[in-house]
Every structure is written in structure tokens, then in C-alpha cells.
Amino acid sequence: MSGILESILNGIYSVVLNHGWSIVIFTLLIRFVLLPLDYKSRKSMQKTQLVSGQMTALQKKYANDKQKLNQKMAELYKKEGISPLSGCIPMLIQWPVLIAMFAAMRAIANEQMVAQVFRFLLNEDIIMPADRWLWVKNVWASDSLFTSVAPSMMNLEIIGADVWNRVFQTLSEGQIQQLQQICTIDFSSEAAKGTITMLLNALKETESYKEALTAVPGWNNVSVLLFNFTVYKEWNGLLILPVLAGVSQVLMTKLNPASTGQTNTNTGEKGSAQSTAKFMQVFFPILSVWFCLTSNAGFAIYWVTSNIASGLMGIWINYHLEHKNKKLQNGNKAVTGEGSVK
DSSP, X not given: OHHXXXXXXXXXXXXXXXXXXXXXXXXXXXXXXXXXXXXXXXXHHHHHHHTHHHHHHHHHHTTTOXXXXXXXXXXXXXXXXXXXXXXXXXXXXXXXXXXXXXXXXXXXXXXHHHHHHHHHHTTSOSSOGGGOBTTBSOTTSOSSTTSBSSOOHHHHHTSOHHHHHHHHTTSOHHHHHHHHTTSOXXXXXXXXXXXXXXXXXXXXXXXXXXXXXXXXXXXXXXXXXXXXXXXXXXXXXOSHHHHXXXXXXXXXXXXXXXXXXXXXXXXXXXXXXXXXXXXXXXXXXXXXXXXXXXXXXXXXXXXXXXXXXXXXXXXXXXXXXXXXXXXXXXXXXXHHHHHHHO
């Protein structure tokens, strides 16, 4: 699945010629594909809220007979056309998409970081216009003051030889000859590790790379509680995406209570359900911020765009359902009025 998503992303990029905006467009397409499921989920949630009074009455009536309660609740769900799992289905579908998207983004990011290494070694423009997005200088690094615009050694060391070789094959003959002067480049299975090590050692000695990793005076390896951080002169971002991720996730939990279990607070297990809901309301925003701080800005763009699009679609769906219900209620009142006259 990640290969398919990678192909779609590359296809969009071939048209817009910017990786950041390609991710935005791709994310919106995903949200529109999932829109019917979101609509069905929220419609079922609304029905559940409308019959909450009947559910409470059943719980009181059959408080000492769990089997009978479950039977009556199932009959009520069937009568009202409610699916208890409908609120969870969109999330269950979104998680595989999220994981596949992360894998696709990682594959593209690895190729782009290797390409940046070669540009450092060739003394060319390190960050191409296609890699910039709004305030983010390099979408393949985190949106953070504590991340350099240059690819980190830690990320480069875990990239496979097949990626290095694939990017190397895209270079021109002149570029290949220039790199061969640095070291003998051989990405075959026996020599690949040594070749990559020599290229990274050469990268460490490149003036432009060392300059990109220069810290702001007084802000190198600063310790705060259990964390160490460095503020770089060539910082990559302003921490806007991680903040937006946390804020948008808070709004998501408000607009979609099913995602945090809040719709179960009337089912007789209020204490545990409310505790779980409160925990998830805090946990999900923190998790979102952590994801966007530790992942590249490209993935953060996907995460934030998905949350914002989902929130806006949720507002529209709720408005549409409320308008539809009011219209139906007004129609029923009109029919009742006509009957009373007769």
C-alpha cells in the first residue's frame, strides 16, 4: 500500500513541483475518499444521542439482568438503525492509511536526503525550491528551531545502500566523475557500507555542511530538565506544525467524541468511560505534537492538514444533519396539524 501512495505522491509532485503542496493535495484527496464513512459515523452518533433517554430507561429497568439489557439494547439499535461500531470504523481505516503514508513519506524522504548529501559534496544548491514549503526550509527535516536545515548523520546512517545507489544513478556523468574524485563509489553488497561511510566522512568535512550545523552562540547542547537541545543558525522551522498538530487534535476530540469514547458516557459505565475520554483528550494532542517533532515536516504537513480537513468536514456534516433533522421535524409537525383539523 505504501508503494501505491508513494506513486500517487510522486504523480502529484510531477504536476505541482513542490513536495509540501503535493502532500497537502494528497491529504485532501484522502479525506474526500473517507468522507462517506465520516458522514455515516456522525449520523449514527447523532441517532445514538437522540435515543440516549430510552437507553437510560432500559439500563434502570434491567439493571440486575445484563443479558436482558443487552438484548433490549440490541433491539433498540436495530429499530433505530444504529451501528455501535460505526464511530470507530473511520478511525480503524485511517490508521493503516496513516502507517502506509508514514512509510511512503519515509521512502521519499530518504531519497531526497541522499540527493541533498550529493549536492553538499558537489557544492551545489543544497535545498531545492521543491523542498521548501512556506516557513519550512526543508520538508525532509522537522519543523523546529532545534533541527538544522541539513540532514542529520543519524538519519543518513540508517538509509539503505539501495537508496544511495538509486539516487546515484540519477546523477549526470559530470557529477559522477566529480564524486569519484572524493572516493571510489561502489554500492554493490560487498562495498556499499564502506562507500557510504567514506561519503559521510567527506560530508562531515564539507564547509557548507559544517556551517549548516553551527549553533547560535550560547544555545549549543542546552540542558532543560531531562532534555538537551541546540538552536541552529540554519534552523529548519518555527515549531508551527507541532503546535498546530496539538491544537487541531484538541479540536478533533471535541468535534468527534467517538474518537475518545465520549459517546459511551450514557451506557451505565460512566465512571470508566469518562476517565478514558479525559485521558484520550490529553493523550492524543501530546502524541500529535511528539509525532510532528520527531518526524520530518512532510509528515507533519500530512497530519495537520488531515486534522484541519477532518474538522471542517465534521462541522459541515453536523450542520447538514441538524438542518436535515429540523426540516424533518417541521414536516412532521405540519402533518400532525393537518390531522388535528380534520
